[in-house]
Amino acid sequence: MPAQRVAVVGGSIAGCAGALAASRSGAEVVVLERAAGRLQDRGVGLMLHNDRYTELEEAGYLDSSMPWHQLARRPWAVRDGAARTGREIGVLPLPFRSYNWGSLWEELRTRIPAGVEYRTGAQVSRVAQDAGGAVVHLGDGTQEHCDAVIGADGYRSVVRKAMYPGARAEYAGFIAWRGTLPEERLPGPPGAFPDRDAASVGFPGGHILVYRIPGPGGVGTSVNWVFYATPPAPAAARFTDPRTVQPRVMSDALRRCQLELAARHLPPFWQEVIHLTRPEDTFVQPMYDMLAPSYTLGRLVLLGDAASVARPNTGSGAVKALQDAAALEGALRAHGRWQDALAAYSTERIPIGQATVELGRRLGRAQVTATPDWQTMDQPALEQWWLEAAGPTGFGGHALRR
Ligand SMILES: Cc1cc2nc3c(=O)[nH]c(=O)nc-3n(C[C@H](O)[C@H](O)[C@H](O)COP(=O)(O)OP(=O)(O)OC[C@H]3O[C@@H](n4cnc5c(N)ncnc54)[C@H](O)[C@@H]3O)c2cc1C
Incomplete structure (x- = not known):
């Protein structure tokens, strides 16, 4: 992939990981995060399946220095x-x-190479694209011209709105x-x-x-x-x-x-x-719940919660965002043109997003909106109930195929 200029909208878990993915594949990267300060004080806890941790460590997105x-x-x-x-x-x-969400974010943030500009207080109001490139419009009236935009701006994504205005979280x-x-x-x-x-x-x-x-x-x-x-x-x-x-x-x-x-x-x-x-x-x-119709359209691409939102009962929100970034990096390295790389990334990740959203719906029903009579359950009944709700795989995230 020849060096290109990429704007990442959002600088949370998916944004930091997306910036890593794009810079590792040779792009010049600017991260635009609307929060004025650092994010680390705002999150609390999250869980990561041991097997997903191993894959993400091998991919270079996690390591044991994160407490x-x-x-x-x-x-x-x-x-x-x-x-x-x-x-x-x-x-x-x-x-x-x-x-601790804050430590995970802090470590990812620290990993972003010095050459990447991480701009805070940068509220993106609109994104547009044409055959020659993409333009990111900021709330202060300035613009960023780039070759591609990574939308890592969460469940209310403005990048997704530019791609699929009707795709809203429910x-x-x-x-x-x-x-x-x-x-x-x-x-x-x-x-x-x-x-x-x-x-x-x-x-x-x-x-x-x-x-x-x-x-x-x-x-x-x-x-x-x-x-x-x-x-x-x-x-x-x-x-x-x-x-x-x-x-x-x-x-x-x-x-x-x-x-x-x-x-x-x-x-x-x-x-x-x-x-x-x-x-x-x-x-x-x-x-x-939300699943974008595709994770890419032209020069725009979605990562993390901007691409799909699953209920946290799945234990996989951060894993999904980090895996999206690892898959994007793999696609960028494997393909010579942006369009091909982004299409390959989307094809790989949509089924995972879909499976995770569906799992979240099942687990939400089983554990909140249509709960069983837990008072009458014993160990075999609990195991059977969990198997029916969660299925054999997927809780904590699906395996990363790279
Ligand atoms: C402050 C915070 C705390 C969280 N705490 C937890 C937690 O304790 N446990 C847990 O499991 N999950 C938590 N999450 C959610 C978790 O991080 C995500 O579900 C998952 O990691 C995927 O993250 P994401 O980066 O795709 O989305 P998000 O984490 O939602 O990040 C989106 C980022 O984009 C920025 N953004 C949005 N719109 C714009 C715009 N127009 N212009 C510029 N920037 C924009 C936001 O400020 C935010 O930093 C938290 C998210 C945030 C933002």
Whole structure:
């Protein structure tokens, strides 16, 4: 691939990885990120399947210098009277590493070669293309002329809008309440929450998943919880349009709703974990589904959540974004023309995006909107339920074919 000028819109996980992919294949790259500061303080925890980690390490997108915490088991429990952590109904394997979102972003950001310009406070308002190139219009009235544009600007992508104006993320009907607290603040007794467990408690209409992650900046250990349920219609109204401003803000109504659900359905230990989390360390994440008709059109190409949005129940949002970048790099190296490389990339990644979105829908139904009677389940019933919902592969991401 001869050196070309590439603009990457968005500088989060997909944006940093996309900048790496394009620069490694010889392009001159500018990253345009609308956030004025650094992003690392805004995320919390995410999980990465061990096998996906190995592939991405081999591809040069992850390495063990990024702080991580090893998980192994996913015990499922239900509330049972005063039993402190509830009654365990079974355990599923969970061969995953967990990351602090901020450290993962920080490490990817550090990897971007010095020759790449990473511009912050750069809000892209519009993207256009013709046979000779592409133009990125910025909110301050300036323009960037380039040979190709990588849209890594998340689920409300302006690059996708230029390609497929009708392809919008659709609200999935439920949200996640999320929070973190330092491990030292966990309630007793010691050992109630084993180090390698990702504890899950199921209840009618939702569940909570709790696991440890490296602390902020890789220092210490934090506890990350994700509480999935359907908020009442008035409180959820602002999520139905994915263009909503500040979708992550925890309103008083949503906070009350979560505390009521927790009081009704969670064992005492996990209720305390939620109460011990400072309000400023909580936020909400609405669930959306979206798959772009194609990941490329002319000189425009989509990566990560701009290309496909799957519910985080799949445990694969970051993996999908990093794999997209690795696949794009492979295609850019293998083909002599942009158009051929982008077409090959799209053909390779669309089936993965589609499978992940479908898996997210199944897991959302099984774990939130059409939950089973967990109270009556035992180990074989739990395994059977999980197999029917998740299938044999795909949870934590599909294998990267390169
Ligand atoms: C601040 C933040 C915190 C997150 N925290 C978590 C977390 O704790 N756990 C988890 O599992 N996932 C988290 N995610 C989501 C996760 O990063 C993604 O699902 C996944 O990694 C794919 O990321 P992405 O880069 O495709 O999209 P995103 O991470 O959504 O990144 C899109 C980026 O594009 C930028 N952008 C959008 N529009 C424009 C524009 N018009 N012009 C310029 N820039 C633009 C945004 O500011 C953002 O940085 C977080 C995302 C963000 C942005």
